[in-house]
Amino acid sequence: MGFVQMDPTRDDPPEALMKAMDEHIHQAIEAGVFLDGGGLDGGAQCTEVRLSQGQVTTVDGPYAEAKEVVGGYSVLEFRSHEEAVEEARRLVELHHQHWPGWEGSVIVRRIWDGPPPQA
Secondary structure (H helix, E strand, O other), rough: OOOEEEEOOOOOOOOOHHHHHHHHHHHHHHHHOOOEEEEEOOOOOOEEEEEEEEEEEEEEEEOOOOOOOOEEEEEEOOOOOHOOOOOHHHHHHHHHOOOOOOOEEEEEEEOOOOOOOOO
């Protein structure tokens, strides 16, 4: 699974990035690796539910102290972690190419389905 993290104060993505992402996702679907994905709202309608010291609390967003938020996610299936990292690199490059001034990251996490296969 990949999470796109970015500055929460950025404007909506430019049309050029949205087009490039549509093409990229279409190619990933054709290759059989794209399972799910989408963008996430900037946080005006988000709530954190937290357990701390035995107490459950809720805090509504947006969170002014947040330097980065998850702006999107994708679920893809690859044969190796290295392939997933290469896909993350391509996503960062697409953002760099089509969204001037964008800074952020893509975090790659394996969805837990048991211990990783032994090499």
